[in-house]
Amino acid sequence: MDNSAFQLAKQAILVPSDLQESDIHRVMDQLLNGSVDNGDIYFQSSHYESWVLEDGIIKEGSHNIEQGAGVRALSGEKTGFAYSDKIDLPVLLSAVKNVQAIARQGQTAKTSLPGRTPYPALYAPINPLSSLSDQEKVDFLRKIDAETRKLDPRIEQVIISLVGVQDHILIANQGSSLVGDVRPLVRMNVSVIVEEKGQREQGSMGGGARSDYHYFLEQDRALGFAREAVRQALVNLEAIPAPAGSMPIVLGSGWPGILLHEAIGHGLEGDFNRKGTSAFSGRVGERVASSLCTVVDDGTLQDRRGSLSIDDEGTPTQCTTLIENGILKGYMQDKLNARLMGVQPTGNGRRESYAHTPMPRMTNTYMLPGESDPEEILQSVKNGLYAKNFGGGQVDITSGKFVFSASEAYLIENGKITHPVKGATLIGNGPDVLTRVSMVGNDLALDSGVGTCGKEGQSVPVGVGQPTLKIDALTVGGTNV
């Protein structure tokens, strides 16, 4: 395990609360004393800052400090949970008392968890908030604003935001010693409004990583976001109404991988499958995609937004194959669902904060590259839609129906990209859609580090990616009937 991250997390959480490791052992003993199968305590201390530039001025900034501890007791399928914004011994002991009520409802069957396994740190235990001085942050935003406005005379409005987070985590688990992590996260976004002949459009682009603010200074990234935002807005000024109906779709590489996240990913989360509420329940070993498709969830990519050295239950993350050559291989698991389904946890137990209970969540979900040249994929379509970029999406995991909204799309006519069309929603059926993938590009790209996934009211940062893909038929929700 990464000692320095662990030591730093201990320093940030236990020292100010005047708690010793021995106190935590005492609370854990108390917690596991009742008839519970398992229990954990999740300590968190989180610093978050945001800066917003609008109308050419630094309009606002805010600094948030969030800290607390969540105590959980598990007994069979039952969970007792309590949390507090205070981290001290009496509060923890009273939370333990509260959550043990769950055990009295249930049976006893203590299981022992595997001990601590070593794992590599996937990001440095740094503090992004102090990686630039406040003066440097605002100077940087002003500079990007000035450069953005020079890009095109039709730019009316520029809004730039910069966000940095440093999360300290400590997790006390049954049968293993305390583990900890320090998680940096930065995010930047540029959005513009352009106007021409009284018509207005917006464009927006951003990125981020488990790194510090220098990430945006490198490789011209910040201005790259600006150029992309302006380009998208200008393209949309020219857009004509989108077609309506079923047609072949070519999806661009990178962020359009949100298709996998919505159509496949959520349906493969362990909780839904244990409960039999997912359209993918009980389908391991079956064909759910064309043989061109291999999809993984990989929490181990260096510095990426969706990556974690350990998940929020202390399990090291891994690369889990979800679909291999079209065959469903397995689900993403947290500890509770893994135990109940008789499989190993996959390092996908995540929670928004100490005030929320963990559940199986995605990390970085993407499709491995195929062999087709992206150009050749476009040329194979007579009449269809090329969806280059997307807003968000949503899925009903039970019926399998999912949607995602194109923010930049073009008509394909006779194998060529022609007119840009207005944002349209694409709708399909998860267990079906990948069976219609007939070409997979050789251009795998991951998104720029902007994804946030919501599930049962909890938000966590995630990544997505894919190569250019051709889907033989998908419904496009335009107005041009």
Place this chain on the structure above:
Amino acid sequence: MQTQQEITRLQTTIHELLLEAKNQGASAADAGLSIDNGLSVNVRLGDVETIEHHCSQGLGITVYFGQKKGSANSTDLSEKSIKETVTAACSIARYASDDPYAGLPDPDRLASEFKDLELYHPWDLSPNDAINLALSCEDTARQYHPDISNSEGASVDTYQGIRVFGNSLGFLHGYASTRHSISCSVLGERDGNMERDYWYSVARNHKNLESPELVGKKAAERTVLRLGARSLTTRKAPVLYSAEVASGLISSFLGAISGGSLYRKSSFLLDSLGTKVFPDFINIYEQPHLLGALGSACYDAEGVTTKANKIVTDGILDSYLLSSYSARKLDMQSTGHAGGVHNLCISAGEQDFQQLLKQMDTGLLVTELMGQGVNPVTGDYSRGASGFWVEQGEIQYPVQEITIAGNLKDMFQHILAVGNDIDYRGNIRTGSILIEEMAIAGE
């Protein structure tokens, strides 16, 4: 009452926060504190699944150094944290730019009368009581029909909270409120296809909740009705938004007339004040002081008094929704909408839901929408939908995997009717809304 003591204690903390801000050199400041306690239980397949005890607190402060603004938040209400949080806000303000429009509200706009809006009705509910209510809710749902095959469970939630807010102009007020809910979600299966739907009831006073059995029955009924859903061919047709999804249309309207989108010119309703946005028969107004209602408040997020506003009269837009900041940017006056609307109502027509179906005759009844799919700048609208195909005023069969699309500006102008089947569960109170024609994309 203990709550009153707690409010008084928190008001003292607000004083300390504002004083600390002044001591650190701020020329003006506002501060808010909140404390929430709750119990949440979920049962599934006749057994307890989770019992959660919620207990959270937070403080937020915004400071002004002249026209420069900074803010900070913390979950730690200790004396030490108060100092540090104020320091964090002040250090941000030092690096912010001079913004001529920044600042506290105009003093004469601040609320000075604080009517008891009857928002606080604690529910003395033990975890066991809550479990029993949830069990009977889920049980009713599971017994409802043989096609009900599985369950995501039933939940009972109860929250009570205290909010205290003050600013350096002398405004200081606090109040307690409660919120309770029962919800249920079950699955049905037919011919190997599963569907899921849910229902919930929410109220300030638990006596106003629907019974657990009714919530369970409605969840199951909705699920069973969806079984056997198919897609539609691509076409144009009238669309009836059922009341529970119609509020989404209205919230897109509210977004478009809110100060932030107007001064950023990111609204499809720019310069629409005094113009016809809806047909003649549409009136939209706000009732912020309804007793015991979910959206009631005496003042907005910055202490400006709320009042019974007319937003739309006979289809004409009467008022934007402005905070002090956006009002100054637009050279207008705050309308008490920092943080949003309070009990927004759409005048209902004479027709009930069945009569709306008859009026539509043939078309699409939408009961669920998916995805974002709304461009706030242009009003272009395209969302995933499911619901029912209707012919001669009668529901024919469930439909899904379709999208509905149009432009909001145009859709608003072509509203044919608003039903009297009002959904009171949210801050926007509307009945079902019938739109003349939209594009439906399907197989």
